[in-house]
Amino acid sequence: PLMREHFISNPPDVTKLKARLNANENPYGPPASAKQAVVDSVSLGNRYAWKELSDLIGKIVKKEGPGITPNHIMMGPGSSDLLEKVALVEFMNGKGNIVSADPCYMSLVNVAKTVGAKWKAVPCKSDWSHDLAAMEAAIDADTKLVYICNPNNPTGSITAGKELLDFCSRVSEKVPIFVDEAYLELAEGSDTQSMVSLLAQNKNVIVARTFSKIMGMAGLRVGYIAALPAYLNKIQNITRGGMGISYTSVLAASASIEDMEFQATTKKLNTEAKAYLYANLDKMNYKYIPSYTNFVIFPITMDGKDFLAKMYSKGIGIRTFDIQKKTWCRVSMGTMDEMKIFVKALEELS
Ligand code: PLP
Structure with a gap:
């Protein structure tokens, strides 16, 4: 590395x-609206937040746009939880490799490596964007996942949306592509674009989002992935999503997303x-x-x-x-x- x-x-x-x-x-x-929701939810802490979680997923589906249904969404206490769960499920048999840029946000890659995956690190280009051609060339018969963080961390750099859409659209026919968009809502300019629209075209991408950044809720812990329902079934057969989020955080997220x-x-x-x-x-x-x-x-x-x-x-x-x-x-x-x-x-x- x-x-x-x-x-x-x-x-x-x-x-x-x-x-x-x-x-x-x-x-x-957190936003004032979320703080109020936290206060209002304290006395509900003896209950599971199933209904409220489903309401929150409804708001997320609306935000993500056409073609996205509740079956496309898996919730977690922060997106870290989902990065880790996807890595565990994909690599739990200790085989295969993961392709990502170097440098990139290492949470998913580190878990994959710990359970036995080989990491195929592809250096970023001189402008710190992803070297998509080299990443595609690095994919082999043992590749189980490609991880792309856009905008990237720790560089803050962007990989142009149009090129990434083309890459994801084509390469996801061979291998699932996990696109971490933790910072995308803060990005400005014509190069910034979410990959979530590819799900409506039945492409095998997994898009991660978090309430920790633009919504100001890092300590309240809410995030999600949007992916094909069949892909999420594979993950959720083994590990559940929304059960890790407290009532308080569900209601805070529900307020923040509308703020x-x-x-x-x-x-x-x-x-x-x-x-x-x-x-x-x-x-x-x-x-x-x-x-x-x-x-x-x-x-x-x-x-x-x-x-x-x-x-x-x-x-x-x-x-x-x-x-x-x-x-x-x-x-x-x-x-x-x-x-x-x-x-x-x-x-x-x-
Ligand atoms: N992805 C990226 C690129 C991050 O930088 C972070 C946190 O800084 C996360 C995911 C995880 O954030 P959270 O678990 O708070 O959603």
Whole structure:
């Protein structure tokens, strides 16, 4: 693998940081509508939330558009749960391989590897988009799944929607393609497109979404995958979906998904924070990768562990990685106050 993350042995208590810019969370959430739903749901905690879960799936189906039915949706406590479950079911016999980009978000790949899958890592292109031709060439008779994270993490980069649609449409005839769209709702520009429409054409894609990012509910834990009903049957024969989500979180998600004002505000403030950061990185001559997400990554010259430790000592949480022979800082978009704290610290360290 070409990517390696840095860690220090004694990280501080993240809840005490001045600027929590390490986990790509939404600093504005949860929306007021979701907070009210949480309060209202407390006394319902003695019941299962079956009816409310089915109502939430109804709202998701409406959002996802034509051709998507409740049978296309599997819910989970965050999309992590579904990334892991798909990896477990696909690779539980310990055979086969998974094709993904390197770097990419490693949760699904790591679980697959742990149960015995071989990882076929395909380096990203020089613009940090997926090398779709090389990924297609990497598929062989033992490939059970292709994983694509778009926009990608930790790079924040996009793979153009039109090319990805074409790739998924064609290649999913051979092997299922898992497309992780955790950040897609934050992406802007003509290259950004969901792969969910392929399900209406009966293509074997699995699209993951989360309430953790644009909906501001990382700690409330709700996510889902949209996939062909036959594919979901295969997963749900072995492991159930929605049973892991609390009543409270179901109702909070149901409020958030309809709170278009909160989602629009999040997007606007995220764009403003990024513009502020870009302007300051430009000033300091840092060459960042243009981001379609709520985080930005850029190369640094300092040792990754030292940089992490120094930022922590200033009350700032970020992440550092080695990718393709460079050391990088990944910083999440916080409030404007948090971004100012980060920029000032970066100036002091530069
Ligand atoms: N996919 C990507 C690309 C992510 O970056 C994350 C979290 O940061 C997740 C999935 C998992 O998020 P959650 O389990 O909160 O839905």
